[in-house]
Amino acid sequence: MDLFRVFDIAGSGMGAQSVRLNATASNLANINSVSGDPAQVYRARHPVFETVVAGLGADSSAGVRVLGVVESTADPVPVYEPGHPEADEAGYIYRGNVDLASEMTNMISASRAYQNNVEILNTSKDLMLRTLSLGS
Amino acid sequence: MSFSLDKYFGIHQQALSLRSQRNTVLANNLANADTPGFKARDFDFRTVLAQAGGQAPAVDQVRVTHSRHLGGSAGGTDPGALLYRVPLQPAQDGNTVEADREQAAFAENSVRYQASLQFLNSRIQSMINVLKGGNS
Numbered sequence: 077m078d079l080f081r082v083f084d085i086a087g088s089g090m091g092a093q094s095v096r097l098n099a100t101a102s103n104l105a106n107i108n109s110v111s112g113d114p115a116q117v118y119r120a121r122h123p124v125f126e127t128v129v130a131g132l133g134a135d136s137s138a139g140v141r142v143l144g145v146v147e148s149t150a151d152p153v154p155v156y157e158p159g160h161p162e163a164d165e166a167g168y169i170y171r172g173n174v175d176l177a178s179e180m181t182n183m184i185s186a187s188r189a190y191q192n193n194v195e196i197l198n199t200s201k202d203l204m205l206r207t208l209s210l211g212s
Numbered sequence: 213m214s215f216s217l218d219k220y221f222g223i224h225q226q227a228l229s230l231r232s233q234r235n236t237v238l239a240n241n242l243a244n245a246d247t248p249g250f251k252a253r254d255f256d257f258r259t260v261l262a263q264a265g266g267q268a269p270a271v272d273q274v275r276v277t278h279s280r281h282l283g284g285s286a287g288g289t290d291p292g293a294l295l296y297r298v299p300l301q302p303a304q305d306g307n308t309v310e311a312d313r314e315q316a317a318f319a320e321n322s323v324r325y326q327a328s329l330q331f332l333n334s335r336i337q338s339m340i341n342v343l344k345g346g347n348s
Contacts, residue, residue: 081236082232082235082236082239085236085239085240085243086239086242086243088243089239089242089243089244089245092243092246093246096246124248125244125246125247125248126247127244127247127250138240139240139243139244140243140244140247185246186246188311189242189245189246189311192242192245192311192315193239193242193243195315196238196239196242196243196318199318199319199322200235200239203232203235203322203325203326203329206326206329207228207329210329210332210333210336211332211333211336211337211340
């Protein structure tokens, strides 16, 4: 039903943004993860969003969904630490490629977008309840 | 003399459903605020309401100054169709949603929805008042 689609849309927006928040949390938690093998080290993850297109009508789009999660292709940072138990034969360990500044901005953006969707949901709910009590 | 309930409620019943449709479109814009390549959409409320009300939409008609001139409209597209918002600051990923503008449009639309609701409510109230003979 058309009237209630706004809830689906705002809900899908909240879902997508919470996936983004989860990815940020995972990245921040692993910011100090190290490995002796650059192929094994943690890589920053970021979700990619996609518009859900339902039908061919005039207002056909219906929300957003997470298309997938991509790993950052930036190189891991080598750190010379020969005493580290994980260090390779050259004495290097590798830090994950999580960029703290970009993760923090991502987090703020995601939380603001989430709040926007909550606001939409609340306003729509209020309007709908008022419509239900029409004439009373 | 016949009494038409449709006429009694006026344009506001169409306005109410169009307002809720517009809210859905705006909610969709905000849900897709971080989707790469998403283009923000909206419709011209006045034109669509005129269409819903059965009136010919006031699109820019080409002025005819001679009987052998051909008529035509400047738009060339369906006036009631969903349009694309022109962004003030387009993002690098092709997304044209500006959260603040969408929020403002959503707030405006919600208030106008409530205005229509208020109008319908008072119409129903006065109708009930009449039915009860003034002693409610």
